[in-house]
Amino acid sequence: MTFNNSDPVSVMFAGIEMDGIYINRSGEHAIVKLSSGYNICVPESFCSPKEKTAPAEKPVVSPLKQDASLPLLSIISTGGTIASTVDYRTGAVSSKFTAEDILRSIPELAGIARYHTLQPFQVLSENMNPAMWQELARTIHDEILKGAQGIIVTHGTDTMLYSAAAVSFMLNTPVPIVFVGAQRSADRPSSDNAMNAICSAKAAVSDLGEVVVCMHATESDTTCALHRATRVRKNHTSRRDAFQSIGREPVGGIGYPDGTVVLANDAVLRGTEELRLSDNLASNCGLIQYYPGMNPAVIDAFKGYKGLVIAGTGLGHVGTDCIKSITGLTTSGTTVVMTSQCQAGSVCDRVYETGRDLLDAGVIEGGSMLPEVALVKLMWVLGNATRKEDIKRLMQTNLKGELAYDLWRYA
Amino acid sequence: MTFNNSDPVSVMFAGIEMDGIYINRSGEHAIVKLSSGYNICVPESFCSPKEKTAPAEKPVVSPLKQDASLPLLSIISTGGTIASTVDYRTGAVSSKFTAEDILRSIPELAGIARYHTLQPFQVLSENMNPAMWQELARTIHDEILKGAQGIIVTHGTDTMLYSAAAVSFMLNTPVPIVFVGAQRSADRPSSDNAMNAICSAKAAVSDLGEVVVCMHATESDTTCALHRATRVRKNHTSRRDAFQSIGREPVGGIGYPDGTVVLANDAVLRGTEELRLSDNLASNCGLIQYYPGMNPAVIDAFKGYKGLVIAGTGLGHVGTDCIKSITGLTTSGTTVVMTSQCQAGSVCDRVYETGRDLLDAGVIEGGSMLPEVALVKLMWVLGNATRKEDIKRLMQTNLKGELAYDLWRYA
Numbered sequence: 001m002t003f004n005n006s007d008p009v010s011v012m013f014a015g016i017e018m019d020g021i022y023i024n025r026s027g028e029h030a031i032v033k034l035s036s037g038y039n040i041c042v043p044e045s046f047c048s049p050k051e052k053t054a055p056a057e058k059p060v061v062s063p064l065k066q067d068a069s070l071p072l073l074s075i076i077s078t079g080g081t082i083a084s085t086v087d088y089r090t091g092a093v094s095s096k097f098t099a100e101d102i103l104r105s106i107p108e109l110a111g112i113a114r115y116h117t118l119q120p121f122q123v124l125s126e127n128m129n130p131a132m133w134q135e136l137a138r139t140i141h142d143e144i145l146k147g148a149q150g151i152i153v154t155h156g157t158d159t160m161l162y163s164a165a166a167v168s169f170m171l172n173t174p175v176p177i178v179f180v181g182a183q184r185s186a187d188r189p190s191s192d193n194a195m196n197a198i199c200s201a202k203a204a205v206s207d208l209g210e211v212v213v214c215m216h217a218t219e220s221d222t223t224c225a226l227h228r229a230t231r232v233r234k235n236h237t238s239r240r241d242a243f244q245s246i247g248r249e250p251v252g253g254i255g256y257p258d259g260t261v262v263l264a265n266d267a268v269l270r271g272t273e274e275l276r277l278s279d280n281l282a283s284n285c286g287l288i289q290y291y292p293g294m295n296p297a298v299i300d301a302f303k304g305y306k307g308l309v310i311a312g313t314g315l316g317h318v319g320t321d322c323i324k325s326i327t328g329l330t331t332s333g334t335t336v337v338m339t340s341q342c343q344a345g346s347v348c349d350r351v352y353e354t355g356r357d358l359l360d361a362g363v364i365e366g367g368s369m370l371p372e373v374a375l376v377k378l379m380w381v382l383g384n385a386t387r388k389e390d391i392k393r394l395m396q397t398n399l400k401g402e403l404a405y406d407l408w409r410y411a
Numbered sequence: 412m413t414f415n416n417s418d419p420v421s422v423m424f425a426g427i428e429m430d431g432i433y434i435n436r437s438g439e440h441a442i443v444k445l446s447s448g449y450n451i452c453v454p455e456s457f458c459s460p461k462e463k464t465a466p467a468e469k470p471v472v473s474p475l476k477q478d479a480s481l482p483l484l485s486i487i488s489t490g491g492t493i494a495s496t497v498d499y500r501t502g503a504v505s506s507k508f509t510a511e512d513i514l515r516s517i518p519e520l521a522g523i524a525r526y527h528t529l530q531p532f533q534v535l536s537e538n539m540n541p542a543m544w545q546e547l548a549r550t551i552h553d554e555i556l557k558g559a560q561g562i563i564v565t566h567g568t569d570t571m572l573y574s575a576a577a578v579s580f581m582l583n584t585p586v587p588i589v590f591v592g593a594q595r596s597a598d599r600p601s602s603d604n605a606m607n608a609i610c611s612a613k614a615a616v617s618d619l620g621e622v623v624v625c626m627h628a629t630e631s632d633t634t635c636a637l638h639r640a641t642r643v644r645k646n647h648t649s650r651r652d653a654f655q656s657i658g659r660e661p662v663g664g665i666g667y668p669d670g671t672v673v674l675a676n677d678a679v680l681r682g683t684e685e686l687r688l689s690d691n692l693a694s695n696c697g698l699i700q701y702y703p704g705m706n707p708a709v710i711d712a713f714k715g716y717k718g719l720v721i722a723g724t725g726l727g728h729v730g731t732d733c734i735k736s737i738t739g740l741t742t743s744g745t746t747v748v749m750t751s752q753c754q755a756g757s758v759c760d761r762v763y764e765t766g767r768d769l770l771d772a773g774v775i776e777g778g779s780m781l782p783e784v785a786l787v788k789l790m791w792v793l794g795n796a797t798r799k800e801d802i803k804r805l806m807q808t809n810l811k812g813e814l815a816y817d818l819w820r821y822a
Contacts, residue, residue, distance in 0.1 A: 031761060041761055126728035126765055129704040158724035162703050237726050237756025286709060287702050289722075291786055292573050293540040293694050301712040311700075313569035315648050317537035343754070345648030350442060350452050354537055375702055 003030065008050040013042055022047065064103060066114040073113040073150045073204050074143040075099040078136065078163075079122040080156025081182045081193070102154065105186070106194045112201040112259075116148065125156025125163075125181075130283035130379060133166035140167065140177060141277040150176045150204030154197070157181040157234055157242065160213060164229035165373045168211040168400045169380040172276040176208040179229070181215065183240045192216050192240040199224035199254040206261045208252060210268035211400075215243040217253060226252035226263075230373050230402035233343070247344045247368055247404035268401075280383030282306040287375045289341050290318040299325035307335040307378040310363075311371040316340055316347035317354045323361050330362030335382060335391055339366040339374045344404075364392050368404045377402060414441065419461040424453055430461065475514060477525040484524040484561045484615050485554040486510040489547065489574075490533040491567025492593045492604070513565065516597070517605045523612040523670075527559065536567025536574075536592075541694035541790060544577035551578065551588060552688040561587045561615030565608075568592040568645055568653065571624060575640035576784045577692070579622040579811045580791040583684040587619040590640070592626065594651045603627050603651040610635035610665040617672045619663060621679035622811075626654040628664060637663035637674075641784050641813035644754070658755045658779055658815035679812075691794030693717040698786045700752050701729040710736035718746040718789040721774075722782040727751055727758035728765045734772050741773030746793060746802055750777040750785045755815075775803050779815045788813060 003009060003022040011018045011032050020032040023039070030044040077099035099117035103109055120139045121132060140151050151173075155163055164179040171177070180200035182193035192215075200214040203226055213232050217225035218241050227245045236242035245251075251267040254260070263269075285307035288298060299322055302308045308329060312318050316338040318326070330336050338358060340347050346368040349355030359365070366374045374395075381394045396403075414420060414433040422429045422443050431443040431451070441455040488510035510528035514520055531550045532543060551562050562584075566574055575590040582588070591611035593604035603626075611625040614637055624643050628636035629652050638656045647653035656662075662678040665671070674680075696718035699709060710733055713719045719740060723729050727749040729737070741747050749769060751758050757779040760766030770776070777785045785806075792805045807814075 039762065124728070124763065124765055126701075126703075126724050127730050129730070131704075133703075156725075158726075158728055159703050233754070234725065235754040237751050237753045237758065239756065242753065242756070283704050284706075286705070287700060289698060289700055289782075290537075291698050291783060292537075292544075292570050293542075294697070295695075298697060298712065301709065313537050314567075314645065315569075317535070317569055319538050319540070340648050342648045342653065343644070343646040345650065345653070347648065351450060352535065354535055371700075372702060 003044070003047060003049070009047045010050050011040060011042060012046050012048075013040065019050065064100065065110055067110065068114065070113045071149040071205050072116065072147055073152060073201060074116045074118065074140075074148040075102065075152045075154065076136070076139055076143070077102065077117070077119045077122070077154045078125075078128070078132075078156070080125050080154065080160075081185050099154065102197060106197050108194075108198050109201050112198070113150070113205055116143065118143070123156075125158040125160060128156075128159045128163055130166070130281050133163055134170070134279045134281060136163065137167050137170040137277060137279050140173075141171060141275065144173065144175055144275055148175065151178065152197075152200045152204050153177065153179045155179050155181050157183055157215075161229070161232050161234060162372055162376055164211055164213050164232070165376045165400075165402070166281075166380070168229040169377055170277060170279045170281070171211070172273040173211065174209055174271050174273055174275055176204050176206060176270065177211040178203045178226075179211070179213045183216075183238060183242055190240070195221055195256050196224060198259075199256055202254045202259045202261060203252065206252070206263070207270050208263060208267055209270040209272045210251070212251060213243055214254070216240040217250070222256055224254045224256065225250040226254065228401045230400050231370070231404055233370065246370060278384060281379045282382035283379055285309070285375060285379045285382065287311070287371055289371070290322070292319065294319060294322060296322045296325040300328065302329060302334060303332060305329075305334050306382045307337065309337045309339055309366070309371055309375045309378055311339050311341040312347070313341060315351060315355060316349050316358070316365060317352065318358070320354060320357070323354075323357050326358065326363060327361040335364065335378065336362065337364045337366045337374050337378055337395055339369055339371040341371070344368070364395050367396060369402050373402050414455070414458065414460070420458045421461050422451060422453060423457050423459075424451065433458065475511065476521055478521065479525065481524045482560040482616050483527065483558055484563060484612060485527045485529065485551075485559040486513065486563045486565065487547070487550055487554070488513065488528070488530045488533065488565045489536075489539070489543075489567070491536050491565065491571075492596050510565065513608060517608050519605075519609050520612055523609070524561070524616055527554065529554070534567075536569040536571060539567075539570045539574055541577070541692050544574055545581070545690045545692060547574065548578050548581040548688060548690050551584075552582060552686065555584065555586055555686055559586065561617075562589065563608075563611045563615050564588065564590045566590050566592050568594055568626075572640070572643050572645060572654075573783055573787055575622055575624050575643070576787045576813070577791070579640040580788055581688060581690045581692070582622070583687040584622065585620055585682050585684055585686055587615050587617060587681065588622040589614045589637075590622070590624045594627075594649060594653055601651070606632055606667050607635060609670075610667055613665045613670045613672060614663065617663070617674070618681050619674060619678055620681040620683045621662070623662060624654055625665070627651040628661070633667055635665045635667065636661040637665065639812045641811050642781070642815055644781065657781060689795060692790045693793035694790055696720070696786060696790050696793065698722070698782055700782070701733070703730065705730060705733060707733045707736040711739065713740060713745060714743060716740075716745050717793045718748065720748045720750055720777070720782055720785045720789055722750050722752040723758070724752060726762060726766060727760050727769070727776060728763065729769070731765060731768070734765075734768050737769065737774060738772040746775065746789065747773065748775045748777045748785050748789055748806055750780055750782040752782070755779070775806050778807060780813050784813050
């Protein structure tokens with residue numbers, strides 16, 4: 001039996017019969033979108049054909065209402081699961097939902113603010129890149145100039161932390177810039193897209209004045225956390241509360257559905273920073289994690305790069321036989337920054353011999369910066385400074401909360 | 412004023428005068444080991460000379476007593492902070508403590524077991540490599556053959572998880588193999604080395620029959636956790652409770668000082684596995700983390716490698732423009748395994764288009780394996796299998812608890 005894309009099928013699995021739509025083959029397995037919204041991957045022999053029914057009608061949408069008395073927000077849609085919807089033809093999830101579609105599908109948003117919607121580009125977040133970060137920062141800058149009192153960026157969760165950190169370094173902002181995504185697409189019963197979007201709007205009209213990531217704080221639907229853009233990680237592939245603040249508490253939380261906003265004592269408040277865009281980036285930077293037995297040639301391969309971030313072991317170490325290659329990079333003009341593959345804590349290359357050798361090799365200690373944030377910051381610093389001492393000073397200055405702990409160190 | 416190594420100095424810092432020993436310069440700063448045991452890094456002008464006193468005498472050690480009625484353990488010392496002591500000449504921490512020194516300095520150990528001590532090599536753990544993992548596995552195998560009823564491996568914490576995972580794959584063991592380290596050296600008041608060592612001995616005489624890492628479970632001195640070797644990470648650069656089980660609970664805990672042992676329901680028990688060594692490793696394998704804007708040439712640089720593990724974004728993705736380079740690797744014989752840079756959860760390349768393209772490129776889904784464990788396992792699998800289907804099957808089989816979740820997936 002051969003099935004075609006979008007054929008209605010009946011799947012027998014573990015003694016249960018389920019209806020669904022055939023999507024395609026993967027090896028010897030069929031991928032079927034079940035009527036519950038979940039995809040299932042089963043041997044094709046588990047499937048049997050069903051009569052085609054008339055395609056489901058698209059729900060009727062009401063015209064967009066905007067309340068002129070409410071604050072103005074911009075919703076900038078870049079793609080990703082939060083902007084996803086089911087393709088009624090194939091049953092597959094596509095991410096072609098526009099910001100306006102989001103507004104229409106979540107009527108609660110209309111009670112919080114009025115909105116200007118834009119889609120500068122639509123990509124799966126693994127295809128984001130430094131040029132798109134720049135375009136995003138410029139777009140946000142222009143929206144704030146035009147009067148937006150808060151910004152919501154809908155983004156795929158895979159690389160949201162890189163983009164949020166990049167915008168954080170490129171923009172000083174007087175208003176909240178809230179990145180929001182979803183871990184489960186809108187067609188799934190456990191989708192987190194509506195609650196996250198509503199909480200992001202509450203955050204965007206709040207007293208906050210910095211770049212944050214707004215996602216489920218726990219597995220239940222009671223709170224979203226606001227994570228500082230430079231101290232957040234996606235720590236789980238699929239959980240709705242995957243995003244966690246690292247080395248600090250979240251800078252805020254939004255109760256749901258009541259919308260109460262709680263901000264941390266050290267949250268940056270609305271109006272603290274003046275709007276300023278500095279969008280130069282030296283995108284020719286790399287990131288590697290050290291592992292035992294690493295061939296030093298892996299480091300040599302970054303010759304010619306402007307910068308390289310190493311996620312070393314523990315306090316910031318690599319095997320001794322890699323140090324010569326690092327010296328090779330620094331003497332040929334590559335800025336090398338040491339971070340740790342340990343999730344939290346701080347690099348200190350003054351305690352052990354290996355660390356001191358690394359400092360002699362010209363490595364800059366990255367303190368408590370997350371390796372991926374150090375990468376983004378290095379692109380920004382190398383795009384804005386050229387003198388060695390300025391580069392080092394900027395990398396070790398807490399510009400946007402990326403250094404979670406006091407820089408003064410006790411070995 | 413110029414100081415020499417091991418000069419006694421007085422340091423004025425924040426209005427407090429502290430005694431210490433001058434170690435060396437780092438840039439414009441002096442590194443001084445304070446009499447409290449901590450190192451401090453201050454401007455050299457903060458230091459003033461003090462009269463030299465007679466060097467502290469080494470404490471008198473009592474002869475080793477062994478109780479023949481107790482079970483026999485082997486302590487294999489490989490170096491690291493737990494094997495460290497203060498060099499009385501320089502004030503710096505050196506890791507030249509032998510396993511016998513550890514026994515002498517922690518008298519409580521004598522009440523738990525009798526010991527055979529070995530030092531196959533002594534290295535800072537960032538200098539461990541696959542050849543040393545093999546030597547370690549062979550040494551452990553021989554000790555068990557000779558009658559050891561449990562094994563303690565003292566190891567630097569930086570790469571302990573790589574070594575423990577490697578031993579886990581190379582050895583089937585009927586007795587506990589307990590890796591133990593310390594985050595703070597023996598000369599510091601907060602040192603965790605004695606408690607960790609005592610708990611590791613309790614674990615090594617317990618009913619356990621697998622490879623574990625034994626470290627402080629919390630910041631207080633009440634419990635050590637036993638982490639399965641393939642599901643543990645050093646999640647903090649300096650905290651004593653830095654090691655955490657990922658995607659599962661620890662397989663056991665040791666109360667301190669009472670020594671009570673609690674094992675998880677799924678802990679592998681003593682005698683379950685028969686002793687077997689399979690110590691082939693294909694060490695020519697690499698690991699990279701994908702980041703936005705990664706130049707595909709970074710992937711090309713692994714041409715000629717036997718294997719490459721990619722820590723992709725989210726469910727296991729890379730930017731579309733890297734897929735061609737991955738196809739280049741797989742078609743030229745490199746095995747490519749996809750893991751996630753998200754700390755927990757599972758890779759699934761069947762949900763989104765990018766994932767399906769990666770499967771078409773010949774990538775093997777690494778499930779819930781931690782990237783660094785997948786690297787070690789890949790070295791082992793490629794050292795023991797040559798046929799493509801065997802390699803894939805072994806990588807996706809839960810050999811040593813490295814796959815934390817059920818492999819059957821719902822997209």
